[in-house]
Amino acid sequence: MHHFHYAGPNLHCESVDLAAVAQLHGTPTYVYSAATMTDNYARLKAGLSGLDLQICYAMKANSNLAVLRHFANLGAGFDLVSGGEIRRVIAAGADVKTSVFAGVGKSEAEIALALENGIFAFHVESEPELKRISHVAGRLGLKAPIAIRVNPDVDAHTHAKITTGKSDNKFGIPLAAAAAAYEAAARYPHLELKGVQMHIGSQLTSVAPFVEAVCKIAPFVAELKAKYGIKYFSIGGGMGIVYKDALASGQQAWWDAQAPDQRPLTPETYGAALTPLLQPLGLKILLEHGRFMVGNAGVLLARVEHLKRGAGKNFLVVDAAMNDLIRPAMYESFHEIVPLHRDTTRRALTADIVGPICESGDCFAKDRQIQELGEGEFLALMSAGAYGYAMASRYNTRPAAAEVLVHGSAFDLVNARETFEQMTGNERVPAFLK
Ligand SMILES: *Cc1c(COP(=O)(O)O)cnc(C)c1O
Numbered sequence: 001m002h003h004f005h006y007a008g009p010n011l012h013c014e015s016v017d018l019a020a021v022a023q024l025h026g027t028p029t030y031v032y033s034a035a036t037m038t039d040n041y042a043r044l045k046a047g048l049s050g051l052d053l054q055i056c057y058a059m060k061a062n063s064n065l066a067v068l069r070h071f072a073n074l075g076a077g078f079d080l081v082s083g084g085e086i087r088r089v090i091a092a093g094a095d096v097k098t099s100v101f102a103g104v105g106k107s108e109a110e111i112a113l114a115l116e117n118g119i120f121a122f123h124v125e126s127e128p129e130l131k132r133i134s135h136v137a138g139r140l141g142l143k144a145p146i147a148i149r150v151n152p153d154v155d156a157h158t159h160a161k162i163t164t165g166k167s168d169n170k171f172g173i174p175l176a177a178a179a180a181a182y183e184a185a186a187r188y189p190h191l192e193l194k195g196v197q198m199h200i201g202s203q204l205t206s207v208a209p210f211v212e213a214v215c216k217i218a219p220f221v222a223e224l225k226a227k228y229g230i231k232y233f234s235i236g237g238g239m240g241i242v243y244k245d246a247l248a249s250g251q252q253a254w255w256d257a258q259a260p261d262q263r264p265l266t267p268e269t270y271g272a273a274l275t276p277l278l279q280p281l282g283l284k285i286l287l288e289h290g291r292f293m294v295g296n297a298g299v300l301l302a303r304v305e306h307l308k309r310g311a312g313k314n315f316l317v318v319d320a321a322m323n324d325l326i327r328p329a330m331y332e333s334f335h336e337i338v339p340l341h342r343d344t345t346r347r348a349l350t351a352d353i354v355g356p357i358c359e360s361g362d363c364f365a366k367d368r369q370i371q372e373l374g375e376g377e378f379l380a381l382m383s384a385g386a387y388g389y390a391m392a393s394r395y396n397t398r399p400a401a402a403e404v405l406v407h408g409s410a411f412d413l414v415n416a417r418e419t420f421e422q423m424t425g426n427e428r429v430p431a432f433l434k
Contacts, residue, residue: 001043002036002250002296003406004382011340011380015409018301019340022378025402025413027303028320030389032062032414034070034407036297040267041074044289047271051278051285056100056120058237058290059085061386066405066414067294068092077120079237079288083110086117096120100234100286102149102197104129104171111136111144121145123197123234125172127184134188146185147195147234150178150220152213156201156238172198175220182224193228195286196221199236202291205265207273210235214277221281233278234286240265241295246336246382249296267292291386298385300325300401301340304377305356307349314351316373321355322362323395325381325388329361337364339371340378346371353379357396389415394423 003014011018013033021031044055057071058079068078069092077098078089089096096117101110104125111133114122122133124146137144151172173181185191200213214235224230242249242264249255255263263269278285302320327333337353349372355362364381373379392400399418404411 001039001252001255003033003039004036004247004250004299004380006342009342011338011342013299013406013411016406016411018299018380019378021404021406021411022301022303022340025404026417027301027378028324029301029402029404029417030298030384031301031404031406031411032064032067032294032298032385034405036385037067037070037294038074040293040297041071041076043267044271044287044292047267048275048278048285048287049271050275052283054098054120054232054284054286056098056234056286056288057293058288059088060390061290062294062298062388062390063088064389064403064405064414065092066403066412068094070405071293079290083107083113086110086113086119090117100147100197100288102199102288106132108132108136112140115140115142115144119145121147121194121232124148124185127173127181130181130185130188130191134190137190143190143192145192145194147193147197147230147232148173148178148181148185149197149199150175150217152198152200152216154200154209154213154216156204156209157206175217178220179223182228186228193224193230195230195232195234195283196224197234197236197286199234199288200238202238203240204238205240207265207270210238210270211273211277214274218277218281221283225281225283230283232284232286233281234288235274235278237287237289237292239267239270239289239292241291241383241386243334243383244336246296247338293386295383295386298383298388300381300384300388302379302381304373304375304379307351307372307374313367314349316349316351316353316370318353318355318364318379320364320381320401321357321396321398322359323357323393323398324355324401325364325384326391326393327387328364329359330391335364335384336382337368337370338380338382339373340380343371348372357398394418397423399423 072094081103149172302318402417403415
């Protein structure tokens with residue numbers, strides 16, 4: 001469910017006509033719906049309402065300061081992965097004390113920054129990391145709260161680049177070695193064993209791998225509680241969203257029309273399956289969803305440059321490109337693409353929808369059916385709120401896109417389009433070339 005819909009012929013986000021946003025702020029521009037994020041947060045919380053729950057939004061999915069502040073206002077902490085992300089949480093006026101620090105290569109400086117700001121816990125991925133964190137904590141005269149990431153070795157049945165819970169990828173410590181890792185951790189003077197963590201992958205569309213992983217790890221979690229008095233179990237993130245029928249999935253009717261065994265994962269299904277497995281542990285439960293929280297809460301607005309008609313193929317060239325939204329090029333992922341102004345009297349067009357970058361990979365959609373569109377008309381790439389702007393680059397010296405947040409009938413620029421001076425401001429031609 002989300003708040004993007006046609007009101008008459010025009011695509012709206014909540015009560016805002018998206019063409020008005022495109023006209024005022026130009027394109028490419030990301031637009032986010034505050035109400036959709038609020039709903040996603042509330043549904044997740046309600047879905048697991050029987051538990052002592054702490055939702056740590058995985059901010060790598062979308063770390064705009066306004067988005068962070070919105071989630072902080074709702075009561076969320078953050079799952080963060082770098083010193084830069086710690087600084088973003090602080091800059092958003094939010095608190096690091098309910099946030100966890102994940103990632104396989106935290107530097108000493110990043111560990112110190114997290115400790116100085118009262119991080120809730122470090123999620124540790126290896127034994128060398130235990131040593132480093134204890135060392136930094138000792139230097140600061142502190143005890144570092146930690147949880148070890150245990151790899152349950154389940155197949156998340158998702159794209160190879162976003163599966164993380166198999167034994168052959170770089171994340172976590174295998175279950176068989178986890179007891180020894182906790183014993184090692186307990187011997188460090190400056191570590192406090194506070195929890196245990198798992199995360200099996202991203203864009204999961206069924207609850208079965210989550211259930212399998214929790215069942216596999218739960219007995220070990222109970223042992224840790226008995227032995228070390230750990231306080232929490234983080235089951236990670238990874239809940240998938242609807243990409244194919246993105247626009248329609250904003251309406252309850254679409255969900256009702258799906259056959260039960262075809263229905264994408266919902267927070268209600270997720271909560272109903274996992275709550276009974278987690279409740280008996282008697283621990284605080286942390287959730288670290290990123291994509292689910294923001295993915296369907298954002299779109300990328302673009303403008304048509306040309307309709308290039310070829311012999312066997314048409315190309316709709318738009319002003320957004322793979323540098324703005326890399327998911328199709330990187331993961332072959334699907335984004336629904338819809339016109340901002342719908343005109344049912346127009347002919348349908350089958351075209352490749354492409355950006356202006358000098359790469360064949362700069363293609364958002366192949367042989368896509370869309371109403372015929374001409375130069376200057378706008379369209380929206382749906383489900384672009386997660387891993388969109390956050391993964392953008394400056395390839396082809398294209399500036400970072402603008403970002404806008406909608407709240408009811410109000411909207412505001414929450415990140416201005418980057419300027420040429422900002423892009424090149426740190427570059428210098430050295431004296432020996434002059
Ligand atoms: C990326 C990541 C998440 C969030 O994944 P989503 O698929 O966006 O929910 C959560 N936890 C960890 C450890 C991650 O690396």
